[in-house]
Each structure stands twice: as C-alpha cells, then as structure tokens.
Amino acid sequence: MSPETPSLLQVTGLVKRFGGFRALDGLRFHLNAGEILGLVGPNGSGKTTCINVISGLYAPDGGEIRLGGQSIGGLPSHRLVHAGINRTFQIPKPFLTMTVLQNVEVSVAYGGHGQEGLDPHYFLKLLDLESHAKQPAAELNSAQQKLLDLARALATKPRVLLVDELAAGLNPAELEKIAAKLKELARSGMAILVVEHLMGFIDQVTDRVVVMNAGKEIFEGVLADAIRNPRVVEVFLGQDDAA
Amino acid sequence: MLTYTLLAGLLFGLYFTLIGLGLNLVFGVMRIVNLAHGDFLMLGAFLAFWLFSLFAINPIPTIPIAFLVFLLLGFPLYYLLVPRLLRAKDPEMLSFILFFGLSQVIQALATILWGTSERSIPGGQLGRAIAAILSFVTGRTIENGPIEILGQSFPAAWVASGIASGIGVLLVYWYLYRTKLGYLTRAVMVSRDEAVASGIDVDRISAIAFGFGLGLAAVAGVFAPFLLGSITPAMGAEVTITSFAVIVIGSLGNPLGTLLGGLVYGISYMFMQSYYSSWANLLPYLLLIAVLLLRPNGLLGRQARRA
Amino acid sequence: MFGKVRLSLFAALLASIFGTAYAADAPKEIKLGTLYASSGRFASISMPVHYGLKLWIEQKNAEGGVFVKAFNKKIPITLVAYDDQSNTATAATLFNQLITQDKVDLLVSDSGSVLTSVGVPIARDNKMFLFDQTGTGAAFFTPDNPYIALMSDPVSSVWPKPLADFITHDGNGLGIKRVAMLYSTNDFTGTQANAVRKFIKESGTDVEFVYDQGIPTDTTNYAVLINNIRATNPDAVIHLGYAPNDIAFIHSLEDGGVNFKFLFCIYPGLETELLEKNLGVKPLNYIFTYVTSSEIEYEPNFGMKLKEYKELWNKKYAGGNVEFGFNSVAGYNTGLVIEKALSVAESLEQLEIRKAVFSLSGKLKTLDGTFELDPNGAQLGMSTPIGQINVDDHDHVKFVTVWPHEVANGKPVYPRP
C-alpha cells in the first residue's frame, strides 16, 4: 500500500543503537493524514523507541524521518512540536505540582505555534478533565494523568500524534470514549500512530497496523490479516498453543 | 628536579587519595555530599595530636584507633541524619546544606574545646616509628630521617602516608569486592530501590559505609599534621573541596578512580608548583571542570551524570 | 616649659570654675567597641590580640578605670565585643552596630588586614577614629582619611627594611650573594616581599635573587618548593608567610633533612611559643627572624615591662589554648596607646582623640617599642630588629639580635650549622 501522494510522515531505514544493541534496525513505515495506524509488536521490539526517536527524545543513528516531505530526523523535540508532532507517554509525565489547567496552559503558550484563541479549557473539556482544572496534576490517578498527557499533546495542535499505550488502565467505558475521540481527531485530518497492547482497542481504532519485531517491521496491513500471518503469529502472538 | 617533582606528586597524590576515599564511598552508597568530610579529617588530626601530647602515643598506633573510633561514631550520626534526609524530595541537593550545618557545628565545638591556634606533631615522631618498623622488618638498623627513593630523599611521613593510602585503597577494594558486606554495599550503590526490594537492610549497609568513610577521613587526619604542616579547627572546608576535585576527576563510587584522581591531582599540582607556583591553587578547579566537561564520568567512570 | 605651666594653671582655673559641670558630664563608663574572630581562618591571629586587649581592660578596671583627662577622673571601661567569625560581611555590620547602635566611644578593629579592611571606610564614614591593631595594609593609610592609626606593628611596606639592610650589609660581608625568596601572596606578606625586593635592588650591592616566587597563602605543602629552592644553591633563603606557612615550611625542612645556610621566617619571632609547640625547639635553632616586643625587653616609659606582662598573661590564661606571643603583646599595646591618649585628650571628640594619639608619636615607648606614626596614621615605629634564634643546652629559645647595630647583642652564626 504505497500511496501516490507522499505520506504525511515517512520513516525509512530508521536505526537507533544503544551501545551494541540495535533497538531500531532499519524500520520503515508511513503514516497518512487522517489515518490511525497501529504499531504493535512484542515487548522490546522497539515501539516506544520508535516514538522516542520520531518525537526527538533520541537522535536517530541512521535512516530518515520526513514530515510533509521535510527531513526532520535529529531535530530537538520543541522544534518538532512546532513542526506539528506530539505524543503521549506510556508512563504519563505531567508537571506534578502544577495544576491540571497550568499543565495545558504551558502547551498552549509554547506549543500552539502562535495561534491565537486556543482555549486550554477546551482541551480539558474534550478529555473530561475540566472538573479537575484547579487540582495539582499529582492528585490525578494514572488513567487521568494519561488523559492529561493527551490533552497537553493536543493543545499544541499536532498534525501527527504519537500515542504510547494510552488505553492501558482505562475501563471499558472510558476505552470506548477515547476510541471515539481518536477517530474524531483522525477525521479532522490528524495522523495518529497508536502503540498498544490491547488488541481489542487496536482492532477498534486502527485502519492499518505495522507489526514490529527486533527493531524492524515484519508486517503491514489490516489487523485481521496480521493475525493470520504466520510470521506475526510466530514472533508476536505466539498463541499457537494457547487456548 | 623533574624526578623529585614527579615522585613528590605521586606521594602527595596518594595522600589525597586517602582523603578522597571515604568521601567517595559515602557519595557512592548514599548519593549524598558530605561537606563535613574535611571536618572529620580535622577531628582525626586532633585525636592524633591529643593522644600524642597527653599520652605520648605515637601516630602510627593511633591509626587503627582513629579508624575504629570514627567508624563507631558513624553509626549514630548516620541514623540521626541520613535516613530522614533521604526521605526528602531532593536529598542530593539538601545534603550540601545539611552537611554544611554539621561542618559548622563540628568546627564550633572544636574551637570551643581546643581554641584556634595551629597544632602539630614534631616530624621526627612518625619517622621514629617508621624507622623502628623498617628496622624490625629488614633486620637492619634504619636511621630515623628522610627516606631515599630513587636517589631523592623524602620526609618519612610522606612515605608513611603513601603506604597508608595504598593500604587504604586495598582495604576499600577488598571490602567492596571480597566480602559479603562489600557486595551488599555495591548492590546499594547500583540501586537503592532494588537493594531494599532484595531484602538488604539498606540502612545498616549505609551506616557501615558512612562509618567507613568517617574512619578513612580520620586516618587521613592522623597524617595531616605532617603533610599539611599544622592543623586548626577551621582547616576542614578546604580539604573537603580539594578531595571533591580528586574524586570527581577519578570517578565517583570507584576506589581505583580515587587513586587515579589523587595521582593526577598530586602530580599536576606539584608540576604547577614547580613551574607556575602562584597559579598552583587554580589547578584543581580547572582540572575538575575540564574533566567534568570533557569526560563527564571521570577518568574511570561509566555511570551517566549528564542532565 | 613656662607655657606648659601657664596652660595647666589655666586648666586648673577652668576646672575650678566649671568643676561641677565637669563632674556632672563625666560618663559612668567609657565604651570600647571591638571585634574578634573566634573561628574561621583569622581566629588564630585574632584571639591572642583580643585577649591582650581584654587583659588591659580588666587590669585598668581593677584599678577603678582609666584616667580620662577630659573629665579629670578615672572612668571604668566597658567592653563591647562581637564575634565576626572571620567573615568580612559580618564584620562590616558589626562595626556599624558598634558605632550606630552601641554608640561606643572608642572603636578598635579586629586584627589582621582582611578583617580590618571593612572597618576602614565604615569608621571614616561615621567619623569614628579606628584604632587599627595589626591591620598593616598600606592602602588603609591615605591623606584623605584622618580616622585611622596603626597601633602595634609597622606598616607592611616598611616592616622588612631591617631584614633587607642586614642582608645587604652584614650578610653581604658574610658572603650572601644569592638570595632565594618564597612568599605567600596576600597583602601582608606580598607587600613585605615587594619591599624586600625593592630595598635589596636599591642597595646597589651585588646581592641577586636567584629564586623569587609567590605562592597561594593556603599552600601547606613545601617539599617540592624546597627542593627547587635548594637547586638554585642560594646563600640565603627568605620565607614570608603566616604562622601556618612557617610551621609547614620548617616542618618540611626538618622532615626532609634540608638545611639552608641562612633562613629567615617571620613567625618564629612573632609567635615563638606557638612555633615551639608545633615544631619543637630544635628546628628553630639558628633561624633568623623579626625580634619583636615579645622577645626584646624594651625600656617602656609607659606601662608594664615585658616580663611582668608575660607573667600576668600566663597567670590569667594558664592552661589555655592561646599562646603568648607577638599578637598577645599587640592587643595589650593597643590598650596602652588608648590609655595614654585618654590621659592627654582634651575631650572624647573623635578628632580630639586622633590628635591625642598622634601627639604620642615618637614619644610613647611601651613594651612593644616606640610608637611612631606617619601623617596618615601608618605605623613606622614598633620596629622589629633582625635576630637569630639560639637554643641553649636547656632547650630554651634565646634571640641574638644582629641588626640594627645599635640594638645588636651578638654576632650572626653563618652558615647555619
């Protein structure tokens, strides 16, 4: 599925080494505007590293990342944010002693690339955090902190949103809600990359998945096909003998 | 002149290794900065001074006494200060201030007790004991006086402190790598949380390391009247800062690193003193900054210390 | 002569007229404010000076006070003393506290140049006369500041004159040509080193410097320096440093078995007991040094003789931690100058006190020597002859004064055995 028009985010031959260990080993995939892509794979296959490199936490050791045709690999995070990339964290990292509202305000102030009229409260309402606005972020539970992470990311108006294990810890009702919100964001043109363990959630939100193993992609396509692919079953699902 | 400078630097560096060892151990295990380290050295020095002037006890037998006394002193002091400090939000930073306070208290008490004048022990005292030991070991009569190394003569005290420092390094090394308490200590150094989870009594291990650190400082103190000329209650602060430079140049948490740091410091200091004497005191600070910026983990370091 | 009599008659007349008024105006006490450092780097020089001053106050108060001419009676002295902890910022506020809050009548500095320095502008600003005990910094004494005078030791820039003279005259005669000088780079010893260099160069003799190095004051390690000095094969070695520097230096010579033909150090003369305690007696033998008031029996025309004072000190501070030495004499000497000045000052106005102090110049002789001020208040007297230490068979230290000739009582031993 290689598109005629260039994708919004294009990753080719991405390499990231930690000492002798190649966490990313020539990863290649693309992400289109308005699309939700699932990035799945066993623990340690490099999913989070991939997000960390794309969001500028680590500089890549090889390969290329293009956003809208521009090479962005190795730029510092804040410039990537201004270019339109943002993310959430697997373990949420809010500014703990600041209020929930301030958390979002920072993003609006610094990440909103000069757009006037962004209202922090809008994002709090969007993610059902409005009632906690005046509380310090430390008083949120971990599921709420994840939503706050998402609110902060959205407040910078990203074109590409990288979501790392958002669903874990949410109850089924919350899951439904968040899935609907992600889909709505995608419909508005945002490109979303979702890393997730919960296959049900992946199934529910994604149009397409990339399956990773040992730092590179081994499958790309719809989830239903993935679970029938013997290589995927072999390295990832490993459920041939499960009940 | 070159040989002499080099050898003197070596011996002087060994002495600063001895001073730095304890500080390094405390930082390695507890991740706290003992700004009162030099003041414990001062207390050790006064112990040697009083044992000598009141009971005519030679500094050599004072070494084990000083080590034991301060090892034991370390326990109550640890339980009084450290566990509470470690529960705070930013213990590494707060330790600077806490131990500065302790340093003030020690200095004040020492001043009240012993006054402010310089004290020293005549140099011959250490030489006599060393001559006696050497005579006993070699079976020949060794004269009290300077000791010849490679045709250069050095004060006996320098050689003695060099030997003591060597023993100190070996002792710490042996403790850390050859004893059960040692590998438990290293486990705490690697990860305090994991150590607690593994059922290690982290407080006990830390208290021992703390005592060990003070003990080593006190032993270094015994040599202070000889290597630093004289002692006063106010001498601690400067010693602390220099020993910091030494352990950071080496690398934190590693006794061999302290040895290397001490030697680098001692030798380069002596060369500075020989050739650019008025700038000599600038050296440790420049060395420290240069090492931190160029090799942030110290010359032997592995652990990350970047922001 | 005649004038004086007439003046005193006039004064008596005035006194008889205003006698009652005088008595009513006389304060119950004279407030003397000073600072000392009980801890920190200057404690070891500050405490003996302070104890010396205190001793004088206690002595006077036991006698019912000091005689104050302005009120024609004895008035007790109250001491207001604060601890500045060797911290200059603290010293500055405390000087101010003494002046503005305690409103002391007499302001006495802490000892040493560093702690005195902060007091100089404050005293001047508040128009308080500063009794500078031992702050020898040449920069303190300027024509535009009348509010200071140095009490007990010569200003650093003239202090080493006798040393330079001895080397270029008698020393040169003994064969001293090659001089090595090692000094600590602080105001006190750095200025002295500059002066020695200047005096020797100006002497026009064939004495040359083969080694001339400044080192940081907190240097404690001299082995390599000594080795380097030895390598230049000097005829004379001058070491200028504070007491800890001297102790470390001589310690190092002794431990390393090094003997220089001629060695000059400051503190064996200034703080003899302290150095004896630290080094033992033997290493001090044949060292040249300043022979200060604590060793020379001057013939004072005012106050106790040295021997009496030393006895008093040892009785008062028996078993204490502060040794008798130059500094303990210096503090006491400050007291004597104050006492004498009060006995001639017409009032307690600060400029009147200054006038009284300056009027003593060249006339007052205490156990510390002759008090002699230049017009800016720098001390030129209290000079210190050069002497050589001689240890007798009973391990007693004796000073053989060798320069200037008018006070010399022996011949130098050269080279050092």
Add this chain to the structure above:
Amino acid sequence: MRDVLLILVPLVAAFALLPFVYSNHLLLFNFIIFIVLAQGVNVIYGFTGYLPFGYVGFFGAGAYGFSLMVLHLQAPPLLAIVVGAAAALALALVLTPLFRLSGAYFSIANLAASLAVLQVVANPNLENYTRGPYGISLSGIFNPPLAYATAVAILAMTLFAVIFLRNSKFGLALQAIREDAISASMAGINVVRERVIAWLLSALIAGLAGSVFAWYASVFYPETVFSGEFTIFAIVFALFGGTATLVGPILGVIILYGIYNAVGISTPQYFQLIYGALIIGLVLFLPNGLVSLLRRWGIDVP
C-alpha cells in the same frame, strides 16, 4: 499585580524608609543584599532545580567589574554597576556548558568555577589589572546614601523579576522544565534556551548585588567578595523560606539573617554552633521551607 502591591511596594518602601529610624544602615544594606541574592538563587534553583554552589562567583565578578571600571576608567558608579552586571553575565555565559551536568556535579563544577575565578582575580601576576591579593580600595566614589538607594532599586528590580517569573508564560515554562524537562520539550519549550535565560537572569541579579556591595564597601580583598559564605547564606535563606515562591526567600532572610545577627550580637561565643544546629534542624524537619508549613496551615502565600 497583587504581588507588586502587597509585597514589592511595602518591602521596598520599608527598606527605603528604615534608614530614617534605624541607624545601622549597613545592617539594612546587608539585609537588602541577602534578599537580592536569595532571590537570585531562587530564580535558578527554585525555578530550574539547579543548585548554584558557586553563586558567589557572579557576586564577585560584579564587584570586580564595578571596581575595575572605577579604578582604571574612573567611571561613574552607576555606569560601573552596569559593567559589573555585564561581567557577571559574561561569566555566566562562559559557564553555560555546565548545564550539561546533572545534580551534584553541576553544583560542584559551579563551586570550582567560582574558586577558579577567585584564584585568577587574586593572583599577584595580575596585580596591574586586578590589584591581585592586595585588594581593592576605591576612593572618591564613596557615597553610602546613594549606594544604599541604588541597592533599594536593585531590590525592587529583583523582586519584580521574580514576580514576573511567577506570573508569566516564561515562569510557567521554567516551572515545567523543573518538573519534567522531557514533557516540557514536548510542550514546545526550548528547554536549553529557557534554562540559560534563567541562569543569566540569576547571574545578573548577583552581579548587580556585587557591584553595589563593592560600592558600599569600597575597601575589600578578593576573598571578601568571593567568600563562599555568600553562597551558603543565600541558599540557606532561600531554602528556609521556600523556593519557587516570592515570599519564601524574603521570609528566609528576614528571619534567619535576623537570628544570625541577634545571636551574633547577643551570644557570639556560640554563634557558629547555634547557626550550624539551626541549619541541620531546618533540613531535617522543614526541607520544603517555611512556606510549605504555612501552606499546610492553609495560608496561601505567593
């Protein structure tokens, strides 16, 4: 705005008026200097988490920048103060690579840097430029009332800077960086740049304080203005009151420096002992400062 009216204006007014009723002006002056320095430490430690253990380096740089301008160029004091502040800024710029270090390493390296500057300034080889160990003696510009007034102005500027930090977008960014640098960069904040700006601001504050201190003191030695006690005092005061607040460092200075002077004047013989013990107690029992205690009691403080 509320902070300006309720804190800045009354405090500045108090220090402007106190000299008319209390005559130990130098004590008042030192209070001002320490409030300024404690706030300077607050800017860098409170808002970014970096503990500047060599903070006095900037103070000394300011003092020497000021003095050398006066000595060599006979500059008027107010111009010399600008140069002193610039000297501190220049030193801070040179030291920016230290930000690559974390935690204790930054602190130790910063301490070493300040000592290195002292060693350079006090070196006799530079006597012609800095007067070396012989110290500075400024004559002709001695003017305590004007210097005091300038210090009050610097106090006002410093407090204003801290109020700005607490209420501006920039302050919010610094707070975010301190909480979590990674999240901050994901909020679009240029972490390195903002940190450096805070660092420069903090150095500028110390440089101004050092300049005016040199003016007021007019006679001093290198070790006077590079004394580590300035650093320690400023840090302890800021910490005692509570960092990252406006009121904390002010309370810290007024209470602790007040006690310091009271103890120093009443029971000097146990001065150091009491003070040391106080510091130990403070760290062990009130590590987040007085402000945290007030907040626990439900008193909100800016």
Add this chain to the structure above:
Amino acid sequence: MPPDASVSPLLSVTGIEAGYGKVQVLWGTDLAVAGNESVVLLGANGAGKTTLLKVLMGLIAIWRGRINFADEDITSLRTDRRVRRGIVYMSETSGFPALTVDENIRIGAQFLSKAEARLRAEELYSIFPMLADRRRAAAGSLSGGQRKMLGIAKALASNPRLVIMDEPSAGLSPLLVREVVRVLASFRGKGLAFLIAEQNVKFLDLADRVYTLDGGRIGFVGTVAEVHANDALQRAYFGLK
C-alpha cells in the same frame, strides 16, 4: 479463597488501601495465597498491580488494611525482615547489572550461612546452566532472557516460601516467555508459593488460581478454567479471542 478453607493461607491480605502522595491506588484489596499455591494476578498497566506487590513487600507505606504471613501480622514489618521470613520479590529489573551473576545470587542468599549459600548456589547453577557458564560476568552483560533467569535464581536462592514476581514477561520475546514459564512450572507445587503479576496470558498455564485487578480493586477470583469460561474477561484481557 484458598483451595482448602480449613487451612489458614500462607499469605492473606485484607482491606489494603495505599497510594502515592494524595493519589489512592488500592481501594480495599483482599487477596490470599496458600502454601504451595501459584496465583496469577492479571491486570492492565496502571491497574495497581505493582503497587499491591510493593505494599506486600513493605516497599510502599500501607494506609489501611492488614497483611498476614504464616500466621504472623507483618503489616508494619521492614522489607528485609519480610525477606528473612521467606517472602522474596523479583522486580521488573531483576537484579543488579553492575554486579556479577554470582554476587547477585549471593545477595539472594544473604540470610543463609556461607556454606548453605554456596550449596544453594551450586544447586541453582545446575538448574540454570547458562548462568553457571557466566557466573563471573556482570549481570548487565547478560541477554534479556538470561537476566530474567538470573532474577528467578536470585529470588529462589534464599529458599523462600513465597515468590512475588512483577511482570516476569516484561521485555521478553514470546519464545523466551515460554521458557520462563517452563522454568517456573518446574518449581510449581514443590513447597513454594508464587504470586505473579502479569498481563501475558501465557502465565495462566502456571496458575492454580487467578485474581484480576482493575482500578485498584479485585475484580474476579477463580480458577483458570473459570477465566476461560468468562467472556467478559476474555474480551478485556485477551482482546483477540
């Protein structure tokens, strides 16, 4: 409920509440593990599994509730005392990377006498031959799978009565997960109880009983067969089925 209600369980936990700062994570959790029993605690990230395990080990302060171990109240006991009594903990990081394999195992056996410890270490090396080959190597130089084996060996070194494990599958490939499960299975029912927090379904193979933790509360308790029969659980935890 433990399988045999007449015997008091080895570990019983009642009404635990705990959290971090002001945030409550556990809301009255009850749990029991019998001697010789293997219990798997299922739960998503953030459900409070790690918190619960840490409370059991005394690594996090407990707010309310009670922990009994071998008929003794250990609620306020220090961690090292709990380890002495036979509860060991294998964290996600499993061991000290800078120490050698041998030292890591000896830390596990720190409460045994020197001779016993040596004997026990040899015993473990025969069970984990790949560790025996690398006993002088730093634990940090081992592969992920070897690290995990070392963690298990370290936990077993003190002859514990209850092993508590936090996500032993974390960071492992499916093949290695299978290996870990195989090794752990070989210890099942040999006088040793397991409490394993997991997300990976493979570990159900080990379980005598299963607890699920959701939002800090115990949701489901039952046997493996009951889990498989429960559609809601299947959906929540095993998505694909």
